[in-house]
Amino acid sequence: MERELLLLGLLRREDMHGYQLHEFIERNMTSCTDLKKPTAYHLLEKMTERGWLQPSPAQAGNRPARRVYRITPAGEAAFQALLRENVATHYPAYFTGNIGLAYLDALPAPEALARLRERHTSLAAELARLTAVPPHAGSLQWLIDHQRHHLRAELDWLETLIQHLTAVE
Amino acid sequence: MERELLLLGLLRREDMHGYQLHEFIERNMTSCTDLKKPTAYHLLEKMTERGWLQPSPAQAGNRPARRVYRITPAGEAAFQALLRENVATHYPAYFTGNIGLAYLDALPAPEALARLRERHTSLAAELARLTAVPPHAGSLQWLIDHQRHHLRAELDWLETLIQHLTAVE
DNA sequence: TTCTGAATAGTCCAGATTGACTATTCAGGA
DNA sequence: TCCTGAATAGTCAATCTGGACTATTCAGAA
Incomplete structure (x- = not known):
């Protein structure tokens, strides 16, 4: 559902083909979703069947023909509805990495600590990487700000842990 | 992969059948994963085929026979490996709810604000609910602490937004 | 005692997801 | 010019996922 919102939103700004869409998402929206290429193509096909998208074959240079998608009025209507829903709702995020924390007592304390420090290192690196990104234009910047805020909070918590x-040794 | 760690960890403490496992996860681990019942059964079957679990039919009262799973030595080995990996790694969380934020400029500012306030309300309610939970025993408490810390950070960020x-009107 | 709705236990199958693959284009080095 | 590896574009088959379903048990109301 939200992945459809994501694709519609991009197509609203500009007609694009599948590869392009996936590329953009992978580069800029990793904090929202992990959308694999075949899934993207599948979603595009589904939305086309529903009449939300109008594909058209496009030739560029002498590359093989690509299917370029344009959003239809029905697609725009769907986008509006999905957007309103999404903005008004709090969607839980799932912390796969916390499953291990639930079983931390199965590890000898010194090893648990060593491994958590390893986690701390990669988390800190991730935050540093993100902080180095130059400011983006438009609403996309909110994503980066949020991600930074979130990673900061994660790091704080990990340090407390x-x-x-x-303290317990 | 992490869902397998989750199931193995529970079976390590106590033999259980599918329904019981799913029930527990749904009640206590919603912050880590959203594991549906059929998926849980599927995972249990797969792990049994791999030799990580040993199922045995169990009769309780005159209920229909249930398949009760016990972890095998191979399963314990897998658990140890998965746990170490999990604890040492930072797994990104995906914020589905931020997709809408990327397209916030598609909404009239007053409406965007109204909808975000709606989101704020449900987020605050969720945090309040969690804060009311009496302290749990053991490592599971870390999950609750983390979730509380995380929701607090989300709320802060949403308020800033x-x-x-x-300010811009 | 009988009935009803909730809790328990699990399964089916339609549809979503993705690892691994094909095939073409292109830039640059030898 | 030819070759190689990276980037571009997309597809296939196998696996994973979950909405909706069946069926039994149980507690309490009538």
């Missing part, structure tokens, strides 16, 4: 575990 | 948008 490590401190706690260190 | 709303303020920003209000």
